[in-house]
Amino acid sequence: MGLLCQQCLARNSALCSAMADDEIDHLFSIAHQVKVDEGGYLLHEEDSAKFVYNLSYGVCTLERLASDGSRQIMAFVYPGDFIGINSGPFYSVSVQALSPVTACRWQMKDLQDLYHTHPILEQRVHEIASRVLAATMDQLFVLGRKNAVEKIAYFLLYIDGRQRKYDGHSDSFILPMTRIDIADYLGVTVETVSRAFSSLKKKGLIDLSQAWVVTLKDREGLRDVVEHRVN
Amino acid sequence: MGLLCQQCLARNSALCSAMADDEIDHLFSIAHQVKVDEGGYLLHEEDSAKFVYNLSYGVCTLERLASDGSRQIMAFVYPGDFIGINSGPFYSVSVQALSPVTACRWQMKDLQDLYHTHPILEQRVHEIASRVLAATMDQLFVLGRKNAVEKIAYFLLYIDGRQRKYDGHSDSFILPMTRIDIADYLGVTVETVSRAFSSLKKKGLIDLSQAWVVTLKDREGLRDVVEHRVN
DNA sequence: CGTGAGCTTGACTAGGTTCAAACGGGGTGG
DNA sequence: CCACCCCGTTTGAACCTAGTCAAGCTCACG
Known part of the structure; x- marks a missing residue:
């Protein structure tokens, strides 16, 4: 089983790298594999944020669509990146696949349960969230001032x-x-x-x-x- | 002591409101009061993020300055808002006072210690962080598309x-x-x-x-x- | 090959910047 | 108390960058 993880492009992602090879089996055992075709959506902004994803293969956009059709891409998502980790009740962005995509999906709840046995996971989630915010602010600066x-x-x-x-x-x-x-x-x-x-x-x-x-x-x-x- | 908290504009902030009146004394006892004059800085983007602030009175800007002097304001901070809650090792934004400002300051570490006895605090911090990210994305959309x-x-x-x-x-x-x-x-x-x-x-x-x-x-x-x- | 989607380039237009001047209200000093 | 000044704001006019519309190009695919 763990073999899938060993070969995964996201094996060294901020979260998975917190787990030793012999522990990752458990993380994997509570995950679902998700595949999305090019152009398809992994999730929509109005969906309630029940799941967390870790992209394994492919590239996605994190985007928001306005009623008049205009679109703003908030980020490009690469293997090892997390999706939905710092959402409120809803995702507030849609995630579209730019190429055929594979991702690991966890119940937000299951992941949170793991925090008790692996407190480092929670810490990593915090770090990821702060990096995402910093990157979004970089982009804000660029859009406003360049x-x-x-x-x-x-x-x-x-x-x-x-x-x-x-x-x-x-x-x-x-x-x-x-x-x-x-x-x-x-x-x-x-x-x-x-x-x-x-x-x-x-x-x-x-x-x-x-x-x-x-x-x-x-x-x-x-x-x-x-x-x-x-x- | 607690009287100060009872009258604080931030008493119903996302974090303080998690504490009952009789518990808030402890939160207050480990806080420092900080005052900054109009135009002064509460913290700088390159500072290491050791403290968390909760604004009590006044208004601040959350801003980033480029080498060529151009400035981007990321948010306006009002009483009850938190500062530095989802920073990495550094704050990555500076916080300037638009008016005379009072804030409660905690050691990041002290606040994290409280998570054990008051797990709801940690949950609230998550919620705040996700709201901040959502608001930043709103602004991103506005800068890019309006x-x-x-x-x-x-x-x-x-x-x-x-x-x-x-x-x-x-x-x-x-x-x-x-x-x-x-x-x-x-x-x-x-x-x-x-x-x-x-x-x-x-x-x-x-x-x-x-x-x-x-x-x-x-x-x-x-x-x-x-x-x-x-x- | 021929087709079409995506990319590039050109000509024109429009919205925002720049530079400059005038306005207005609050505070200071005569 | 009033005149003056200063800072922030508003308005005007010229300019320029990016948007719009249109045509031509490239390359992957049928």
Whole structure:
């Protein structure tokens, strides 16, 4: 059984890594495996938050939809990330799969019961929650105070940080999301995203061999762009 | 001793309200009272997060400052609100007083010790953290997807909700923050804030007897503006 | 190959920023 | 007590960035 966990991309996630190999079987035994097709939803914002998920494979968006159809993506969710861990009575965001997705699902209640025998789990949950809030505030700053090119530079460094561990430590990675997703993450339009990519390419900071294959040629230069130290 | 708590504006805050009148003495006995002048800082983003605060009187901003001087306000903090409850090793935001401020300060550690005897406290802390995250995501949506007038309409309803319990249930309230603060909260300039106020006034949705005295004449109309249902 | 979805680019427009000036109310000093 | 000043706010005009609309391109897939 534990074999599934040993091979899981999320084995070293903030929560699972708190459990030794011989303990993880129990964590796994109370979990359900969930699969969602590309484009499908893992959960909806109005659902009551009964479950906690840990993404094993694939990438998701954490998003909110307005009545007029406009969408704001709050975060991109990668293997090892948790979903629903700091929700109130409802999730308050929907989670959509950008690719075929596998996740471990626990009853919130079951996980909380584990806190008694494994108090470190609760501590880890706190840490995760505080990191999520900090990341959301980073994004808030970017949306409020950065222009289009700075937003894209920030986005690329953010994705680089998220994906490096899966794509190896090269300077190239494959974007799992469309330009529309990027636009909805940064609060701009698709065209603006496209123009900003071109601008960074012209500056020599990145390469795009294909639209979704990014090579970071100058991370320090990208950081300068984000920090508004260059035009 | 407990008298101070009985009269405190934060007596019914999410945390203190978990304690009965006869129990609150203990919570108070391990607290320090902190006072900060208008414009002063309660804490800085780079401080290590050793303390938790509960605001008793006054209003603060929760803000982040960039190297180029640009500022993003993440939230306005009112009596009863908690500060530093879901920080990582550092606070990651600074807290500035908009008016003379009084707060109760606890050692994070002391509060965590109380969890054993009063498990409800820990639960409340979770709830607070999840509400903070939800509110931050609301703001993220607004910054990413709303225009200037919609942002101001959202802001007014947000402040109305925050202040109603202190200002009584009238339709008028006094803004404790400047136009610059509002601008830095919504990711626009002062001039844009001013023009948006004028626009809402012209629409008949609000009144401004003085610059900082707002009367909401049509809450439903304001909600329509926020939801993009009107121009 | 041909098709279509997603991406890029161009031309024009609109909303917000910038810079500048005027306004208004509260506080200070003559 | 009034005049003056100062700070925050409002308003105006020019500018510019990002949005809009439209066309063309690329590439994966049938």
